[in-house]
Amino acid sequence: MNFVEQYQSKIFDSLNLGLIVVDANEKILLWNTWLEKHSGITSENAIGQTIADVFPVAPSSAFLSALRNTINYGLPAVLSNALHRSPLPLFSFDESFKKQMAIHQSITISPLVAEEVGHCCLIQVSDSSTSIRREKMLRSHSEVLKKDATTDSLTGLYNRRFFDEHYKISLGQAIRQKHPLSIFMVDIDYFKQYNDYYGHPAGDKVLMQVATTLKAQLSRSSDMLARYGGEEFVLILPNMSNDHGMQFAQKLISAVNQLAIPHLKSKADKTITISIGFSTYDPNQHREVSTLIDAADTALYKAKQQGRNQACFMPLDTLLSHRLQIHAD
Numbered sequence: 001m002n003f004v005e006q007y008q009s010k011i012f013d014s015l016n017l018g019l020i021v022v023d024a025n026e027k028i029l030l031w032n033t034w035l036e037k038h039s040g041i042t043s044e045n046a047i048g049q050t051i052a053d054v055f056p057v058a059p060s061s062a063f064l065s066a067l068r069n070t071i072n073y074g075l076p077a078v079l080s081n082a083l084h085r086s087p088l089p090l091f092s093f094d095e096s097f098k099k100q101m102a103i104h105q106s107i108t109i110s111p112l113v114a115e116e117v118g119h120c121c122l123i124q125v126s127d128s129s130t131s132i133r134r135e136k137m138l139r140s141h142s143e144v145l146k147k148d149a150t151t152d153s154l155t156g157l158y159n160r161r162f163f164d165e166h167y168k169i170s171l172g173q174a175i176r177q178k179h180p181l182s183i184f185m186v187d188i189d190y191f192k193q194y195n196d197y198y199g200h201p202a203g204d205k206v207l208m209q210v211a212t213t214l215k216a217q218l219s220r221s222s223d224m225l226a227r228y229g230g231e232e233f234v235l236i237l238p239n240m241s242n243d244h245g246m247q248f249a250q251k252l253i254s255a256v257n258q259l260a261i262p263h264l265k266s267k268a269d270k271t272i273t274i275s276i277g278f279s280t281y282d283p284n285q286h287r288e289v290s291t292l293i294d295a296a297d298t299a300l301y302k303a304k305q306q307g308r309n310q311a312c313f314m315p316l317d318t319l320l321s322h323r324l325q326i327h328a329d
């Protein structure tokens with residue numbers, strides 16, 4: 001007897017994976033220790049039974065049809081844990097949950113030709129629970145990191161970095177798909193005075209309330225709102241032409257007015273108010289869009305100068321001709 005013949009059963013039983021051999025009638029010929037441990041069925045009880053009957057709960061139909069394909073056509077099969085989590089009812093004790101948990105499995109089924117018993121199949125079962133758990137943990141960590149990198153921690157809105165990325169994409173889409181795009185710059189009026197009088201924590205609360213209120217005015221999934229800077233917000237609204245822009249800006253202003261947050265140091269009103277500047281890219285009118293944010297910013301400046309608590313529109317080409325004029329001078 002050579003080494004392998006002498007020690008094969010010890011080798012099978014030391015493997016950290018399940019080994020089953022079944023014959024052409026699906027009768028079990030081999031059932032190693034790993035399977036005894038994770039199924040609770042001894043090798044003595046398993047051998048001679050069919051794979052469909054040996055477990056108290058039947059194996060999945062995907063497993064049985066893969067096994068039958070291997071037996072009938074000699075085709076090897078792999079059941080990936082991404083599609084089939086637990087084809088066989090196997091369990092292991094989970095220390096952290098203090099209970100038996102179903103094992104996630106990766107299964108390979110290979111044809112074997114054994115002289116005495118004809119066509120057989122070797123089924124290898126490995127435990128992929130740990131790698132799935134690790135993968136899940138990594139995925140959730142990376143989601144948290146991604147969220148942190150794109151979100152403003154005070155208001156929960158997108159941050160400036162995300163806005164910059166999203167703005168480029170939205171503008172590209174507007175140009176390619178030939179639809180208008182409006183940008184709104186929103187700024188809380190006399191916010192320095194609010195902070196100085198009511199304190200920084202109260203100022204933070206106002207920023208959160210204004211952020212929530214502005215967000216509630218958006219209705220399309222393509223609309224986006226970000227915190228642009230300290231007390232400044234920016235909105236991108238694809239498909240909004242300048243005719244509707246003023247109406248929308250007024251809606252934002254009155255939503256913030258309705259919050260009725262007292263601001264005794266404001267010269268605009270007795271409550272917290274916002275000023276808005278906006279501009280629109282219209283594919284039928286404009287070929288140059290690089291000044292869209294500047295135009296909205298200039299409109300905001302105008303709204304502030306005209307007394308705050310109001311919205312101003314700056315046509316994109318006005319800013320362009322204004323710029324060209326400056327260069328000509």
Ligand SMILES: Nc1nc2c(ncn2[C@@H]2O[C@H](COP(=O)(O)OP(=O)(O)OP(=O)(O)O)[C@@H](O)[C@H]2O)c(=O)[nH]1
Pocket residue numbers: 154187188189190191192193195199200201202203204207229230231304308
């Ligand atoms: N509480 C709080 N305040 C902030 C935050 N970020 C910026 N600010 C404050 O926002 C204020 C902005 O002041 P200004 O730029 O002078 O503008 P303003 O007082 O709103 O005046 P106008 O815009 O001209 O109406 C400053 O006092 C900043 O300290 C923040 O995260 N929390």
